[in-house]
Amino acid sequence: MRQKIRKGMLAYSAVLFPITFIFLSPYIIIVSARMGVISGSGVMFAFLFLSSIVGSRLYCGWLCPGGAVQDMAGYANSRPWFGRFKIRSKYIIWGIWFSVVVFLWIKNGPLEVHFFKMFNGGLAGLLVYAGVASIIYFFSLVTGKRGMCHSICWMAPFMVIGEKTADLLHIPRFRLKADSNACISCGQCDKKCPMSIGVQEMVRKGNMDHTECIACLECVDSCPKKVIRFGVGRQQKKNS
Ligand code: SF4
Ligand code: SF4
Structure with missing residues (x-):
């Protein structure tokens, strides 16, 4: 029963993904930072970090729409992903990307928070969504089970750092x-x-x-x- 509930929650998060992807975007946070704005994705990543201090990576297993898309790909390819740099690559990508974000925040401060920055929908928004969802789907289809979580996900490091912070502070x-x-x-x-x-x-x-x-x-x-x-x-x- 618990797994049915979990899978149902993940499936629903996939249904909402065309709207919510903007708040998980690694790109919009950069465009916004150039304007001196912390976007919805910046707020969301801060929330994921803070929530993981007590909740570990529950978000990934129960709510992440990207995880839901990968689980769909898993029906076609359920092999484990054993790439050589499978986990390390994620931290390298995150380190470079987040350094750029922080640099832009410092350079363009004082910052203001605009949760709905670039939340304008339309055909362009739908096309970007289709591109992002396709990359997530096909990457996991080629690599194997939750391949993107292992190798690319820009959100997972926030939560791993949250877990490590919790352990460090007991x-x-x-x-x-x-x-x-x-x-x-x-x-x-x-x-x-x-x-x-x-x-x-x-x-x-x-x-x-x-x-x-x-x-x-x-x-x-x-x-x-x-x-x-x-x-x-x-x-x-x-x-x-
Ligand atoms: S191998 Fe895993 S599933 Fe099997 S009894 Fe041990 S802990 Fe349980
Ligand atoms: S990710 Fe693997 S180890 Fe962690 S709770 Fe799920 S089945 Fe267990």
Whole structure:
């Protein structure tokens, strides 16, 4: 039932994506910063960072329309994505992009917040939406399960930094827990994980923290022995 609700929420976020993509755009934040404006996407990225301090990456697993589009591509290609620079590339892209944004904010300050900046719809807006959604879809279709989350997503680093901040400050946040003694090594958790994480190995090691985990709870719901649980707590061991 929980996974039906989650997938229903993701599907609805995909329905709203033609409207909401403007508030998740890595481009509009740059155009706005050149005008001395913090756009809706700037506000949204700040919200994602702050929410992840307690909620980890729940947004990615339950609400992200880009994730929903990738899950659709997953029906055609459900292989795990094992690219060589699969995760590192995301942080390189984010580092360059966000440095440019911060530079423009500093250069063009004082800043004003305009949440609906460039929210004007029309044919041009629809074409941009179609382009963005197509890139997300086809990238994951070619690479494999949630390939864009792993390699390109400009939002995930905000949340990973939020998680790390929480752990550094010993703030309790959403995380998985496991009783390794009860595991029968059936591999269901590995098979179901949309982020292709080696969940079984994490259970074996007794460390369920992973920066790529999107808190979807597929591993929790698929485990026949109820080995994996979730809750809010402080970091027990060093993160992966
Ligand atoms: S480890 Fe579990 S909760 Fe995290 S992404 Fe994989 S299946 Fe989802
Ligand atoms: S699904 Fe549960 S029992 Fe099976 S390998 Fe994963 S943790 Fe172990």
